[in-house]
Amino acid sequence: MRSVPNYHHPYFIFFILILFLAFFVSANTFSATESLTISSNKTIISPSQIFELGFFNIATSSRWYLGIWYKIIPIRIYVWVANRDNPLFSSNGTLKISNNNLVIFDQSDRPVWSTNITGGDVRSPVVAELLDNGNVLLRDSNNRLLWQSFDFPTDTLLEEMKLGWDHKNGFNRILRSWKTTEDPSSGDFSTKLETSEFPEFYICNRESIRYRSGPWNGIGFSSVAGTNQVGYIVYNFTASKEEVTYSYRINKPNIYSILSLNSAGFLQRLTWMDAAQSWKQLWYTPKDLCDNYKVCGNYGYCDSNTIRNCNCIKGFKPMNEQAWDLRDGSAGCMRKTRLSCEGRDGFARLKRMKLPDTTSTIVDREIGLKVCKERCLKDCNCTAFANADIRNGGSGCVIWTGEILDTRAEGGQDLYVRLAAADLGDKRIKNEKMIGSSIGMSILLLISFIIFHFRKRKQKRSIAIQTPIVDQVRSQDSLMNEVVVSSRSYKSKENKTEYLDLPLIEWEALAMATNNFSKDNTLGQGGFGIVYKGRLLDGKVIAVKRLSKMSSQGTNEFMNEVRLIAKLQHINLVRLLGCCVDKGEKMLIYEFLENLSLDSHLFDKTRRSNLNWQKRFDIINGIARGLLYLHQDSRCRIIHRDLKASNVLLDKNMTPKISDFGMARIFGREETEANTRRVVGTYGYMSPEYAMDGIFSMKSDVFSFGVLLLEIISGKRNKGFYNSNRDLNLLSFVWRHWKEGKGLEIVDPINIDFSSSTLRTHEILRCIQIGLLCVQERAEDRPVMSSVMVMLGSETTAITQPKRPGFCIGRSPLEADSTSSTQRGDECTVNQITVSVIDAR
Incomplete structure (x- = not known):
């Protein structure tokens, strides 16, 4: 007979309890x-x-x-x-x-x-x-x-965990260190994936960059030592519309490896070793002086095997010789010889270099080094080029359009730096110079004859079209100040004759006004050339926009800007005084605005304190009025396509004036949108539909206005935003605070006392809400500028709640005919690549 267990026995109850607890604890x-x-x-x-x-x-x-x-x-x-x-x-x-x-x-x-x-x-x-x-x-x-x-994530990246930007959900995954080894709270150091056209990692100490990984080169991040030597780890990098992320997986069982950012700011790879019963550090970074960000300044590179560590790139010399001798290379280097930008420059090949900072780069993954070199030579702003991917002998093209900084020797890839012919030591160039000197005298008479003949023809042509010229002695001074006022015409690409009711100003007059285009007269520089301050002989102060001869803005874009601005008359639009098409030059002459551009005040630590809330609110309203005029009240509807802080100029009374219409398009009254293959503009201000699909409309300008409005309120740039451990850019930062009911926390604290007046507080919150409405992801959800003006001008008008903003995460591949009104590194669409790399064992 089978015995019946005693369910009330204390040992049995204890056994059941142990089983229950064991089951509960082990449950996942x-x-x-x-x-x-x-x-x-x-x-x-x-x-x-x-x-x-x-x-x-x-x-x-x-x-x-x-x-x-x-x-x-x-x-x-x-x-x-x-x-x-x-x-x-x-x-x-x-x-x-x-x-x-x-x-x-x-x-x-x-x-x-x-x-x-x-x-x-x-x-x-x-x-x-x-x-x-x-x-x-x-x-x-x-x-x-x-x-x-x-x-x-906190401070550790686990297998299959992604680091970087999630476009779909609108947030950025970063690592942030512990405060100390005994305190898990958020420390000062963070690791972020910069989602530019050529992505790379940064280690930041609060808001300052401490270390840069170098860009993803198809195999790994070029300067992270040891990442390509761990055979059981597969690295994955993805750049698409949905995400720009880095992750890894382990293809060997029972291996546990992590990537962590410790409290001292070192990013390290740790792997558990069973035999030693300890965590082994496989690599870490930054590992030496040369890993410090910009330690050798512009055009300098660091080499830990040399005595002074810092060295100048070939063709450059130390900016500060005394500091250089004291082993302080932070001032960087400068060119020995100025570039000619006339096709005579060449390139120095620097082997196994960590590629420079990729902030100002253009990437085209469809072409090779030969075409890349040709494009670089044609672009006067180009300073260097390299392969975008080093696998299988190298492919793709990356071009630097700004200063070269934060490079080092050892373990990178070939970098081609642009130099003047005199600094290349090329015998062919020297021979050409000798030949040129020997025949120089021979062609001098010919040049003189051509100049004389050209002037005669010009005079006859002026008489033929009855151009009124002041009858006076043509001394050198009077010639340089001569302004010919007439109705001139030109032939467009469509072979149509376009008439311009604008003064044509002689090149000599502008050269004299700007002191022969002196560097001391420079007001600023964009992707199409340099803007100079000038003064005509009658005392009138002007701003001269001189297009680079190698600029991608051709005669068509130039005449487009002339034609558009000539028809626009509004207090919040910059006024065009004249133009010049002479001696192979194309120049625009504007009214001079004493307070320069809005970005020179808004993002400057000293000047921004002069922008109290009332001035900022007036600037917002002025920009809105100018944009409304372009969209609705001008004789032709105009889409600006490049509205940003640097294209808003301020006069002596801080009145804003929208400028730079080189990329603007005229719309018919019945047109609502258009499409283009040539996506141009500035990264950070472009609407998603324009950046990704080339679709532009009044609503794409509204998006740019919304970004600009939020920048004015916060005093922070949308591009290059590093202020939050959860936000890629300003839009996500503002959106998160708005959803959490903390909208006032995004306001620039320097000179806005929003606590002193309930009305002002309400006004600021209203402007934030308007800005978020303007940057909504879907174009149809954004208001038109007439509605924006109503919302800005009325405290009683009801405003709808904004939806999620649109985020632009990448830039366009380089196109042969692409242009921009800003420096090329600012162009934007989405670059889609997915790379999986398996390291050899």
Whole structure:
């Protein structure tokens, strides 16, 4: 006869309890009916018992955190911390699922941390799950993902976790160090993936860059030593419309390796070694002086094998010889010989170099080095070029259009730096100079004859079209100041005759007015050339926009700007005084505006203090009025296509005036949108539909206005935004604060006292809301400028709630005929590549 167990026996009850606790502790899921408490030491464990989620404290600290660590490894290392900046100060904390969110409650049942899921009701039961890769997921009963910890990394990148920009969800995944080795709260150091056209990592100390990884070269980030020598790690880099991310996976079982940013600011690769029972550091960065950002300044490179570390690139010399001798190369180098920009320049090949900072670059992945070199020579702003991808012998083209900085020798790739012919040591160039000298005298008479004949023909032509010329002695001074006022015409590409009711000003007059285009008279420089301040002999002060001879803006774009501005008359648009097409030059003459451009005030630490809220509000209204005139009230509807802070000029009364119409397009009254293959403009101000599909309309200008409005309010640039550990750019920063009800926290604190007046506070919040309406992702959701003017001018007009902003994350591949009204490094569409690299064992 089988004996019946005694279910009330104390040993049996104890055995059942042990089994229940063991089952509960080892479970990898967590439902709304369960909770974790600090005092019970309960945890959630992944299915293969690799990772563990629970509460912990460090050493003798009284602060408690919810975190994840390796259960399978005896030496505990915390790879994720939920409430790192909101610790529990008692051992009575609880983790629960509340209102479809994971929430940590303190001893008083007050929430201190939450997954903060908003938007949409989740009526089905919610379950949290810890996976074997260390990711915590929050799902509903339909297996729909609601939240995951991988989207919010702390200081550690785990296998399959992505670092970088998620365009679909609108946030940037970064690593931020612990404050100290004993304090998990957010430290000063962060690692961010710069999602430019040629992406690379930065390690930042607060807002200043400490280290740059070098761009992704098809195999790895070029200056991160050791990343290409770990055979069991597969590196993945993706750049597309959806994301710009970096991740890795391990193709060998039972290997545990992490990438972490420690509290001292070092990014390191750690792998667990079973034999030694310890974490082994495979590599770390920055590792030496040469890894410090810009340690050798512009046009200098660092080499740890040389005595002085800092060296000048061939064709350059130290900017400060005395400091250089003292081993301080931070001032950088300068050219020995100025570039000619007339096709006679050449290139010095620098082998195995860390490529320069990629802020001002243009990338075309469809061409090779030969075509890349030709394009660089044709662009006067080009300073260097290289392959974009070093695999299979090299492919693609990257061109630098700004100063070369933060380069180092050792372990990179070939870089071709542009030099004047005299600095190349080329015998052919020397021979050409000798030949040129020998025949110079022979052609002098011929040149004199051509000049004389040209002037005679010009005089006859002027008489034939009855051009009124002041009858006076043509002394040198009077010739240089001569202004011929007439109605002139030119032939467009369509062979149509276009008439320009503008003064044509002689080249000599402009040369004299600008002191022969002296560097001291330079007001600024853009992608098409330099703007000079000048003074005519009658005392009138002017601004002269001199297009570079190698500029991508041809006669058609030039005459387009002349034709457009000649027809525009508005207080908030810059006034064109004349133009010059002479001696192979193309120049525009504008009214001189004493306070230069808006960006020179808004983003300058000293000048920005002069922009109180009233001045900023007046500038916002002025820009809006100018844009409304272009879209609605001018004789022809005009889409500007390049509205930005540097294209808004300020007169002596700080009245804003929209300038630079080289990329503008005329629309018919019935037209709503157009499409172009040539996406031009400035990264950070371009609407998503224009950047990605080439579709532009009045709504693309509205988007640019919205970006500009938010920049004016915050005093921060949309491009190159590093101020937040969760935001890629200013738009996501403002959007997050707006959703959290903290809109006033984005306002420039320097000179805006929004606490002193309720009306001003309301006015500022209203402007933020208008800005967010203008930058909504879908063009049809954005208001027209007439509605914007109504909203700006009325405190009682109801304003709808904005939807999610659009984010522009990349730039356009280089096109042979592409142009821009800014420096080329600012062009933008989306560059789509996906690369998976497997390192050799």
